[in-house]
Amino acid sequence: MSHTVIIGNGISGVTAARHIRKRSDDRITIISAETDHFFSRTALMYIYMGHMTYENTKPFEDHFWSKNRIDLMREYVSTIDYAKKTLQFSNGGTLAYDKLILAVGSKPNKFGWPGQDLDGVQGLYSYQDLELLERNTHGPLVKYPVKKKVKRAVLVGGGLIGVEFAEMLMTRDIEVTFLVREDRFWGNVLPKEEGELVARHMIEHHVDLRLNTELAEVIPDENGRAKAIKTKDGETIECQLVGLTAGVSPNVAFLRGGELEIDRGILVDEYLKTNIADVYAIGDCAQMRNPSKGRRPLEQVWYTGRMMGETVGATLTGTPTPYKPGYWFNSAKFFDIEYQTYGTVPARDLDGLSEFYWEHPDGKICIKIVFETATRRFHGINTFGIRMRHERFDKWLNEERSVDHIMEYLADANFDPEFYRKHEKAVVYKFNAEQGTSIIPKKRSWKRIFSIA
Numbered sequence: 314m315s316h317t318v319i320i321g322n323g324i325s326g327v328t329a330a331r332h333i334r335k336r337s338d339d340r341i342t343i344i345s346a347e348t349d350h351f352f353s354r355t356a357l358m359y360i361y362m363g364h365m366t367y368e369n370t371k372p373f374e375d376h377f378w379s380k381n382r383i384d385l386m387r388e389y390v391s392t393i394d395y396a397k398k399t400l401q402f403s404n405g406g407t408l409a410y411d412k413l414i415l416a417v418g419s420k421p422n423k424f425g426w427p428g429q430d431l432d433g434v435q436g437l438y439s440y441q442d443l444e445l446l447e448r449n450t451h452g453p454l455v456k457y458p459v460k461k462k463v464k465r466a467v468l469v470g471g472g473l474i475g476v477e478f479a480e481m482l483m484t485r486d487i488e489v490t491f492l493v494r495e496d497r498f499w500g501n502v503l504p505k506e507e508g509e510l511v512a513r514h515m516i517e518h519h520v521d522l523r524l525n526t527e528l529a530e531v532i533p534d535e536n537g538r539a540k541a542i543k544t545k546d547g548e549t550i551e552c553q554l555v556g557l558t559a560g561v562s563p564n565v566a567f568l569r570g571g572e573l574e575i576d577r578g579i580l581v582d583e584y585l586k587t588n589i590a591d592v593y594a595i596g597d598c599a600q601m602r603n604p605s606k607g608r609r610p611l612e613q614v615w616y617t618g619r620m621m622g623e624t625v626g627a628t629l630t631g632t633p634t635p636y637k638p639g640y641w642f643n644s645a646k647f648f649d650i651e652y653q654t655y656g657t658v659p660a661r662d663l664d665g666l667s668e669f670y671w672e673h674p675d676g677k678i679c680i681k682i683v684f685e686t687a688t689r690r691f692h693g694i695n696t697f698g699i700r701m702r703h704e705r706f707d708k709w710l711n712e713e714r715s716v717d718h719i720m721e722y723l724a725d726a727n728f729d730p731e732f733y734r735k736h737e738k739a740v741v742y743k744f745n746a747e748q749g750t751s752i753i754p755k756k757r758s759w760k761r762i763f764s765i766a
């Protein structure tokens with residue numbers, strides 16, 4: 314019986330295991346150094362804030378794994394002998410595989426800042442990071458919290474994990490100063506207006522947001538614990554905790570230096586195969602050699618991990634299946650404001666593209682639509698504070714619809730609950746005024762929404 318070994322029990326590894334089990338009787342082993350069981354990484358913040366327990370974040374009962382004949386091992390893989398198809402564990406043990414799936418995830422970025430490894434400086438990625446945060450911030454769940462009370466934290470790097478980190482700390486009355494190197498929040502992803510909207514919202518939530526501000530160093534106290542940070546402008550900010558949230562990168566350090574081809578992530582082809590026979594890579598750690606149109610080589614989000622797990626599961630059970638994620642989409646939350654994006658909305662450099670932006674007078678709801686200037690073909694949309702239907706935008710992108718078509722049928726894409734205020738009229742009114750069009754927005758039609766035609 315063929316033995317498939319998966320390193321990593323996150324969404325990608327676990328999805329691969331489930332799909333291999335559905336389609337074969339192969340022996341399957343999942344190895345993780347982090348936790349005994351799969352849990353939802355995206356729910357880490359809710360454990361900290363007391364909305365959920367760790368047990369609540371496990372999508373499967375503990376008996377699911379034995380019932381489905383998926384062996385779980387809590388080990389750290391230190392090296393891999395690809396010629397002998399054997400893994401070596403840090404405790405000295407070994408395990409042989411026939412096929413290997415690397416699903417080893419990410420790690421928080423550190424950019425060599427002086428003081429980045431001091432006590433009281435941490436990222437937020439793993440379950441162990443959450444435990445450390447509990448200790449560092451006097452969590453009610455830990456026996457031995459650090460003695461020093463945390464009054465102020467400084468977060469470094471503006472992205473989604475940073476916003477969650479800020480929200481978490483503020484539920485414990487910890488003041489947050491947020492250093493963002495760019496001129497807007499999440500500046501490598503959000504265009505100017507959206508970045509400014511998020512920044513305003515964070516300031517409303519009493520985040521001390523510092524744009525165009527870079528960390529120079531973390532300053533230790535006499536016990537080697539962070540007591541302040543210094544910015545590149547020379548300002549010193551006292552703090553008792555420093556959160557590093559300047560993005561994540563593939564967790565591949567332990568795999569470097571051997572035959573496995575690694576760039577920023579583990580290089581894979583469209584079948585998620587690495588350069589080594591019978592070795593595949595999926596999820597956050599995988600870097601596509603040739604990403605499909607409109608997609609990036611590295612995409613470190615939950616649903617791409619799930620899609621890759623499903624794809625590799627099919628390939629390894631006799632149905633070679635290329636990874637085809639379709640058009641880009643994503644969603645997130647910035648405190649109270651929901652964000653969605655479909656297609657491509659560049660943060661800068663609109664090269665050959667035009668944009669239309671509408672913002673509600675309350676400054677918390679907006680839509681940005683990007684289209685090709687020459688053809689008016691719809692390219693992508695960002696929405697804040699309005700929920701839109703994914704399948705509708707996917708359809709419009711696949712049908713290569715024009716921006717004018719999107720405007721006419723915008724109401725069909727609205728996914729807000731029934732009694733929410735609708736904004737299509739105001740949006741199209743502004744669009745017509747700016748574009749010289751005379752589009753009359755159609756009322757929402759359930760018939761159209763539920764028909765594929």
Ligand SMILES: Cc1cc2nc3c(=O)[nH]c(=O)nc-3n(C[C@H](O)[C@H](O)[C@H](O)COP(=O)(O)OP(=O)(O)OC[C@H]3O[C@@H](n4cnc5c(N)ncnc54)[C@H](O)[C@@H]3O)c2cc1C
Pocket residue numbers: 320321322323324325326344345346347348354355356357358388389390391416417418419437438439474477564567595596597598613614615616618644645
């Ligand atoms: C706080 C937070 C919030 C997030 N929120 C969102 C969100 O709202 N939406 C979204 O789309 N994405 C979100 N993400 C990103 C998302 O969680 C990741 O993209 C996804 O979990 C990655 O899954 P994965 O299976 O690739 O890897 P991981 O979940 O990282 O799993 C990899 C596992 O491999 C283990 N491992 C690594 N090396 C070894 C080794 N040598 N030996 C043994 N085990 C090893 C690791 O310990 C880990 O358990 C969030 C991430 C974080 C940290």
